Amino acid sequence: MDSCCGLIISCSKVPVPLRGISVEVQVKGFVADVCATLRYKNTEEKPIEAIFVFPLDQDSAVYSFEATVEGKTIVAELQEREQAHKTYDEAISQGQEAFLLEEDKSSGDIFSCSVGNLPPGQEAEVKLSFVRELPVESDGAVRFVLPTVLNPRYTPKDHDMSVTAAIPRLPADKIPYSLALNAHFQSVYGISKIESNCQLEPIQYTDGDKLSAKVSLAQGHKFDKDVELLAYYLQANTPSAMVEAGLPDAVEGSIMADPVVMLNFYPNIPETKEKANSGEFIFLMDRSGSMMDNMSSEQNAPRRIDSAKETLILLLKSLPLGCYFNIFSFGSEFSSIFSESTAYTQESMAEAVKLVNQMDADMGGTEILEPLKRIYKTAGRPAHPRQLFVFTDGEVGNTKFVIDEVRRNAHNHRCFTFGIGDGASTALIKGLARAASGTFEFITGKERMQPKVLQTLKCSLQPMVKDITLTWILPPGVEAKLLSGTPTAIFQGQKSIVYAQLKGKVEQGTEGQVSLAYSFKDEMVANVLRFTLKLTQSERPTMHRLAAKVVISNLIGGENLEEKSEEVQKQIVETSVQSGVISPLTAYVAVNKETKNPVKGPPVQRSIPLYGAPVAMACCMPMPRMMPGGPPRALACSMAAPGGYKPQIAVCHFPAPTPMPAMPLLPTPELADPTSGPAEGLSEPEIAVCYWSDSATVSDGATSAPAEGSPEPKVEVCYWPDPASVSDGATSAPAEAKAERALFQLISLQNADGSWNLNSELASVFEMSEEVLKEKIPDPVNSSPRL
Incomplete structure (x- = not known):
């Protein structure tokens, strides 16, 4: 049996060096520029290496990383990944403080930040910056999300273990570090409102025309959900073009040296009157x-x-x-x-x-x-x-x-x-x-x-849009090199973004035009976007970095990097290093070479805990289905051992199977007092005894007891819910949730042809009798058994 589970652990005995995270967000239109600051302090009596694994959106282009120690700022260098690791390891071995930021090779939405050789009592700050495009929701909201939840990733047999499997987990109210977030929104179309799934301070409009606004996250965020901000502009679905000047000190011919244009299309696909009946x-x-x-x-x-x-x-x-x-x-x-x-x-x-x-x-x-x-x-x-x-x-x-x-x-x-x-x-x-x-x-x-x-x-x-082409009309001597590729899919109401590098001498103020054409139901349709080549020079070349991220993503193509040719890997590294946008083949590294007192001996590794769902076990490796007969007698589980966060293997012995309902295992509310008995509505406890073991000694389906000299077994007391105490839905939902439930019930009763059967089930949705419902229906419809 292959299994790998993570248990929520108690970190009361292990200090967490991460003290707080502060985030500044600048949103201009449909692009966000974000700077996150991580504050560390080593409260232990020995040097540590703090490792923080965290999520970012797949489309985030991380372009800067720096560290501040004792008032000195050290700007990190983006190096080829293996070289960055070598630089970091050599610095650690020489007793120097070192900092490393890298993207996970298996998944582009996981990053890892290492702070090495942080001496006792010392503080440090690291800053990372990234930009990303913002999507427009179906209701017109521009959506920004700061991911704070990173769930364990399941790894099938014969694949490398996910880095998320070794992360220690804590309940939301036990996370020892804080989050502060300030977001500034700017839109030439005006901002009507900003909403969030989290509690915000009141919105502040910073000008009379409501073209800019500021919001802040209220104190006490528990890290149990991602932070989502929804900005509603007075006009969102408007085609636009932005041109950004190249950097004068960039490598000639590179993306960063030439102007880049970002085009936002909103294709107007003709409505089809034919009723879909295929697929x-x-x-x-x-x-x-x-x-x-x-x-x-x-x-x-x-x-x-x-x-x-x-x-x-x-x-x-x-x-x-x-x-x-x-x-x-x-x-x-x-x-x-x-x-x-x-x-x-x-x-x-x-x-x-x-x-x-x-x-x-x-x-x-x-x-x-x-x-x-x-x-x-x-x-x-x-x-x-x-x-x-x-x-x-x-x-x-x-x-x-x-x-x-x-x-x-x-x-x-x-x-x-x-x-x-x-x-x-x-x-x-x-x-x-x-x-x-x-x-x-x-x-x-x-x-x-x-x-x-x-x-x-x-x-x-929607029928497939075919034969998509882009046609450019630019001033003489100027050519467009497509960076994002021609769109492969176009949908009504969906934004389509195109990046291009402008080669040649661009005269300020000249005009450009691009036509997005496609075939739809055997008819040719064209959407034309005209723009002025007004080059804007910015300290933050946002368009260039977004374009570089797109180029890197297209070169990777969702495939395993090991299967890529040396030429493609070289292109990925070159684009990454020239643009400063991190990739799976590069990493940021910074070394404090002026460390006054070099650290002696290897630092103690401390993994920063993340939020873990309040369940007894979260499975992330192959595991048999849970049968009504109860859990297996023993499980080999990968978890973080209390006291050091070092990934270990725990063998969990369960009591003999007893009949139980097919419901989730719930931790007892009073784990500190297993003798207190089950809470109301819960059956007698099941006790799982877990002990720590070296992974090499655990075989598939391990059932042996702890070896002599093993650490003291860990006892988890869990209760199975009494079936009579568990209902299908919420017992006291607010009015909006009740309305949502009624709508779903109405949909669930609908027939395949869109009609409803006029019966008591339908009447109950409207909280009335079948007779009363019939009285409220117009006569021509009332005579039919269906609506």
Whole structure:
């Protein structure tokens, strides 16, 4: 048995050197420039090496890293990755303070910051800066997200362990460092309001025309959810072009030396009057153990699996008659509800909805690669374009392998993805959609999913846009070198961004024009964007850095770097170093060469703890499905050992299996007093005895007791919920949640043809009797048994 779980640990005996994080956000239109400052202090009596693994959005272009020690600022140098590690290690061995920032090779949304040889009592600050494009939501909001949740990534057998598996975890109220965030928004269109999923200080408009505004995060953020800011501009979907001058000291011919233009298209695709009645819709549902977690830490928050199921049912109810569909579930294994895609009828839809309602997060790990391969091996149906929908919390360790599989099959389908819950991997969710010309959405917290679901379905029903071309008209002697590539997919209402490098002598104030043309239902359509070549020189060449990030991402292409040719790897490193934008093949390193008292001996490693969901175990390696008979007698679990955070192996011995409901294991509210008995509504406790062991001594399915001399066993007391005390939904939801639930109930009762059966179930949604409902319906409709 392969298994790897993380337990929430107590860090009371181990000081955490990270004291606080402060973030300054500058948003201009649809681009955010962010500077994050991490404050450290070593309160121990020995030198330490602090390692902080944290999330960033996949599209973030990290362009600066510096450290400040004893009033002196050390600007880091971006080096080839192996050279940066060598520089860092040599500095540590010589007793010098050193700082390292790198992007995880397996997933572009994970970063690691190392602060090495921090002497006792000393403080240090490190700053990292990044820029990123901001998406526009279906309701017109410009969305900025600062990720603070990094969930453990599941790693299938025969793949390298994810760096997230070794991160120590704490409950939200035990995180010992703080977060402060200030955000400044500027828009030439005016700002109507700014909303957030977190508590904010009152918005402050900094000018009379409401063209700029400032908001701040209220104190006490618990790191249990990403920080999301939604800015509503008075006009958002307007095509635009921005031209930025090159840097005079940049390498000649490089991206940074020449002007760069950023084009924002909003293609106006003609409405089709034909009713869609074709298509093969395949839904891939994540039913791994992590989908059992709640969408948020708030009371009565739904589980991820329940939000995913609601999303899927909403899609099922909205499919066109005449199409074909199938639903796959995956975890450590996979299955489908039909042996092959079946015709969409009232009967097949009703059967599918019934089976979806029975689904639970009970299939172990997150092995998405094998079901994808099975889907792609199945031949599609003629005249029914295949559309793949993926629902997952994104806790996948082999991200690049999964994206590469989708990319290899992009010629015969489109892929649409839904990231469920905070911490969903942006590298996976965005990467899958982009690999197969689809769209992506993130559903978090109490966010209304209906607009996002319907927007995605509308995109999937839109006929494919073909023959996309870009035609430039520029002044004589000026040429456009496309950096982002020609768009591969265009959808109504969706922004399409193009970056280009302008080669040649650009005269200030001259005019340029670019036409985005495409074929739609055998008709040619063109969207023309005119712009002035007014070069702006900025201390922060934002457009250049975003363009460099796009170039690096395209060169990587979602594939394993080891499979890339030496020439491509060289191009990645050159683009990264010249632009200052970090890549998986480069890293930032800084060394304090003027250390007054060199550190003697190796520093003690301290991993910074992150928030961990309040569950007994979070599985991140292959694990058998939990059966009604109870948990296995023993599990080999990778976890952080108390007192040092060093990844260890724990063997957890459970009591003999006893009958229990198929419900999540809940930690007792009073772990400090296991004799206090179960709380109201909970059954007698199950006790798991865990002891620390060297990984080399643990074999698959280990069942042996602790060896003599092993550390004292760790006792965890857990209670299984009494089935009678657990209801299907929240017992006391606010009015808006109640309305949301009523809407979903109404949708779930809808027939495949869009009608409703006039019966007591429908009447109960409106909280009235069937007779009263009939009285309120107009006579021509009332005479029919269906609405």
